[in-house]
Amino acid sequence: MRIVCPFCGERELGEFTCLGDAKPLRPAAGASDDEVFDYVYLRDNIAGAMSEHWYHGGGCRAWLKITRNTLTHEISAVEPAAGVGARSAAR
Ligand SMILES: [Zn+2]
Numbered sequence: 355m356r357i358v359c360p361f362c363g364e365r366e367l368g369e370f371t372c373l374g375d376a377k378p379l380r381p382a383a384g385a386s387d388d389e390v391f392d393y394v395y396l397r398d399n400i401a402g403a404m405s406e407h408w409y410h411g412g413g414c415r416a417w418l419k420i421t422r423n424t425l426t427h428e429i430s431a432v433e434p435a436a437g438v439g440a441r442s443a444a445r
Contacts, residue, residue, distance in 0.1 A: 359432065369410060375398065375407075404421070417434070418434060419432075419435045
């Protein structure tokens with residue numbers, strides 16, 4: 355599997371680390387224990403297209419948001435994850 359990094363171009367999988375589901379959002383301060391538990395521990399086990407956070411540690415060290423089909427490993431989208439890197443790539 356090869357991934358096209360928006361900063362480095364096409365690179366081999368070994369340069370990247372999958373950091374899991376990109377869907378959960380950190381609960382606001384003062385959230386209930388149940389909301390925090392869900393955020394920390396509960397993940398969907400999706401069979402199909404899924405957004406994931408990946409880290410390009412062997413390259414630009416950017417966090418990426420990748421849409422990948424978990425059944426076929428086909429990648430349909432790669433974009434910078436929200437944050438500092440996302441702003442610089444949007445230029
Ligand atoms: Zn990169």
